[in-house]
Amino acid sequence: MASTTSSTLMPFLYPCLFDGVVTSTVSRRVSRQLSTCLERRTFTSTTCRSSPSLAEQNAQRRFTAYEPVAPEVPRSEARQRRLDPTPDDYARNIFVDKCSLSVHAGSGGNGCVSFHRDAVISDGPPNGGDGGSGGNVWIQAVADQTGLHKLARRGIIKAGRGISGQGKSQGGRKGEDICIQVPVGTVIREVGRSDPVADEERRLQEIQALDPAVAEKAKIKTGPRSNPWILYPGAIGYEEKELVNNLPKPPKPRRSHLSALQKEGPIELDLDKPMEQPILLAAGAMGGFGNPHFATKELPKPKYATKGELGIRLKFELELKLLADVGLVGLPNAGKSTLLRAVSNSRTRIGDWAFTTLEPTIGTVILDNNQGRPLVKSGIEGQGPRTHFTVADIPGLVEDAHLDKGLGLGFLRHVERARTLAFVVDLSEGDPVQTLQSLWREVAEYENMRNQEINEQSQSKLEGWSTFGSSETSADEDLADDDEPQILLFPEPTKHLEPIKISPISAKPWFVVATKADKESSQDAFQKLQAYVAGVEAGAVPHPSGQQNAWKARIAAIPVSAIHGQGTDRIASWTAGLLDSMQGAGTSQAVAESGYRGSRRALG
Ligand SMILES: Nc1nc2c(ncn2[C@@H]2O[C@H](COP(=O)(O)OP(=O)(O)OP(=O)(O)O)[C@@H](O)[C@H]2O)c(=O)[nH]1
Numbered sequence: 162m163a164s165t166t167s168s169t170l171m172p173f174l175y176p177c178l179f180d181g182v183v184t185s186t187v188s189r190r191v192s193r194q195l196s197t198c199l200e201r202r203t204f205t206s207t208t209c210r211s212s213p214s215l216a217e218q219n220a221q222r223r224f225t226a227y228e229p230v231a232p233e234v235p236r237s238e239a240r241q242r243r244l245d246p247t248p249d250d251y252a253r254n255i256f257v258d259k260c261s262l263s264v265h266a267g268s269g270g271n272g273c274v275s276f277h278r279d280a281v282i283s284d285g286p287p288n289g290g291d292g293g294s295g296g297n298v299w300i301q302a303v304a305d306q307t308g309l310h311k312l313a314r315r316g317i318i319k320a321g322r323g324i325s326g327q328g329k330s331q332g333g334r335k336g337e338d339i340c341i342q343v344p345v346g347t348v349i350r351e352v353g354r355s356d357p358v359a360d361e362e363r364r365l366q367e368i369q370a371l372d373p374a375v376a377e378k379a380k381i382k383t384g385p386r387s388n389p390w391i392l393y394p395g396a397i398g399y400e401e402k403e404l405v406n407n408l409p410k411p412p413k414p415r416r417s418h419l420s421a422l423q424k425e426g427p428i429e430l431d432l433d434k435p436m437e438q439p440i441l442l443a444a445g446a447m448g449g450f451g452n453p454h455f456a457t458k459e460l461p462k463p464k465y466a467t468k469g470e471l472g473i474r475l476k477f478e479l480e481l482k483l484l485a486d487v488g489l490v491g492l493p494n495a496g497k498s499t500l501l502r503a504v505s506n507s508r509t510r511i512g513d514w515a516f517t518t519l520e521p522t523i524g525t526v527i528l529d530n531n532q533g534r535p536l537v538k539s540g541i542e543g544q545g546p547r548t549h550f551t552v553a554d555i556p557g558l559v560e561d562a563h564l565d566k567g568l569g570l571g572f573l574r575h576v577e578r579a580r581t582l583a584f585v586v587d588l589s590e591g592d593p594v595q596t597l598q599s600l601w602r603e604v605a606e607y608e609n610m611r612n613q614e615i616n617e618q619s620q621s622k623l624e625g626w627s628t629f630g631s632s633e634t635s636a637d638e639d640l641a642d643d644d645e646p647q648i649l650l651f652p653e654p655t656k657h658l659e660p661i662k663i664s665p666i667s668a669k670p671w672f673v674v675a676t677k678a679d680k681e682s683s684q685d686a687f688q689k690l691q692a693y694v695a696g697v698e699a700g701a702v703p704h705p706s707g708q709q710n711a712w713k714a715r716i717a718a719i720p721v722s723a724i725h726g727q728g729t730d731r732i733a734s735w736t737a738g739l740l741d742s743m744q745g746a747g748t749s750q751a752v753a754e755s756g757y758r759g760s761r762r763a764l765g
């Protein structure tokens with residue numbers, strides 16, 4: 162009876178649990194459990210009593226208004242829904258392949274001014290600890306990153322500052338190191354730097370070269386180390402003035418031992434392989450000296466210590482030279498995004514209209530993880546098995562894209578940055594051979610344009626070359642003649658970067674994915690396409706790019722019905738074989754065992 166009472170009162174005691182507009186999933190689950198439980202109880206109570214109470218009627222009404230539990234979807238049906246989703250069922254993709262990043266190495270902690278004191282000695286010797294050195298910044302290319310969006314969002318990366326020294330000769334802790342992880346294929350180029358230690362060294366050299374009167378003026382100029390001293394806080398008034406007037410010559414600026422590992426500027430790194438060990442980008446600055454460093458016979462209890470050095474600051478441009486292992490190239494609406502969903506876990510947008518995809522999306526194809534993924538044995542001997550590769554779904558290409566039509570040059574820039582290319586051709590739309598040829602034409606035109614651009618740039622560089630005695634040199638001389646020399650301590654960095662060097666598109670390995678093979682009359686279209694591709698491979702017909710040295714070692718046309726997830730495993734095995742053969746021809750397991758040759762045999 163107690164249970165019946167509680168069940169009938171529950172909706173009144175906890176209305177929020179029974180509200181039809183409960184938003185939180187937890188409360189929804191709880192209310193669902195309660196409602197099923199109550200439903201059962203209501204049922205038993207109605208069998209006992211002919212007319213339900215008002216509270217039960219209310220509760221009943223609420224239960225009927227409550228949304229029913231969705232039936233469990235069978236797996237194959239769920240997969241079908243994944244490959245043919247509603248247009249609003251997609252994950253937002255933030256893709257950044259270019260960004261600038263400021264890197265600040267940690268500054269050193271300050272030295273400490275302190276003296277030994279205990280019950281017996283009231284005014285003991287100096288015992289101030291040294292400051293800890295600043296944190297270092299490292300960089301490492303890792304395989305499981307696909308974009309630069311995280312770094313682009315941060316903008317500045319700062320390593321930890323060294324902790325200041327303390328009394329009882331306690332040195333400060335070192336600042337925290339930072340390791341920046343970037344995707345494999347990232348090119349890092351320095352565009353500016355501000356190195357306070359180098360600047361100070363330069364300033365001291367310049368001052369030494371000046372005559373004493375000017376040198377005295379120059380010393381007064383403000384700079385990062387214009388006042389390197391930490392004074393004893395107890396010294397005030399006259400004592401402080403006395404202290405300031407009798408300060409010794411400041412110690413020379415110092416660098417940490419690790420800075421020997423730092424690359425000389427301007428730093429330029431092409432991280433095209435996953436790295437086991439990170440590279441040092443910016444070494445942390447040294448901590449300041451505690452007051453025992455300045456103790457002399459004449460002055461056994463110095464009341465000053467030095468500040469830590471300031472950390473180096475570098476400005477970089479990061480660019481992804483390699484977007485993915487495979488780039489999907491095709492006309493708008495060809496089915497590239499559906500194909501990416503079929504081979505990877507990507508949730509890229511799919512829609513039956515052109516330009517559904519506006520930004521590249523990177524999907525990762527996991528090989529052999531026993532969860533319904535393609536079972537492909539891949540890898541180079543001695544390098545461990547390949548566990549995955551990445552595929553870039555690139556926006557659709559239209560005619561005259563090389564003249565910046567459609568999504569134009571932006572799109573082609575992404576094509577250029579894929580390791581291999583998969584030309585996605587819709588078998589149900591027009592002549593597939595012509596489609597393939599027009600896709601190649603655009604790509605080749607873009608390549609020609611780029612080559613021309615690079616030639617023009619190198620030409621202008623040659624023309625801009627100035628010999629000795631040019632106007633630039635004379636400007637420097639003018640500066641040197643000036644009475645009051647300008648000592649710039651933080652010059653504003655400016656540098657114009659050239660486009661990064663990328664291998665020509667036509668030299669990339671490629672294959673054709675013939676999609677929508679489930680549609681009517683697609684078989685004839687596929688046979689035509691296959692005959693053409695075989696002709697290109699054999700050299701019987703010219704390469705569609707029109708380039709002499711274009712890649713045609715092994716070209717496949719793979720029929721696929723991405724919407725039904727059919728034929729996609731062959732894409733995984735073929736791609737793995739291609740990638741293995743690029744890395745070490747002949748030794749690849751995949752070449753020997755699965756897809757690559759296998760697919761060719763099956764098709765050829
Ligand atoms: N019948 C059939 N339809 C497909 C297949 N693959 C894709 N489609 C359909 O083709 C339409 C376009 O597919 P998307 O994957 O969005 O094409 P896309 O190439 O990414 O298009 P853009 O992003 O605009 O360049 C969608 O309606 C898909 O359902 C297939 O294998 N068979």
Ligand SMILES: [Mg+2]
Binds near residue numbers: 497510511
């Ligand atoms: Mg798309």
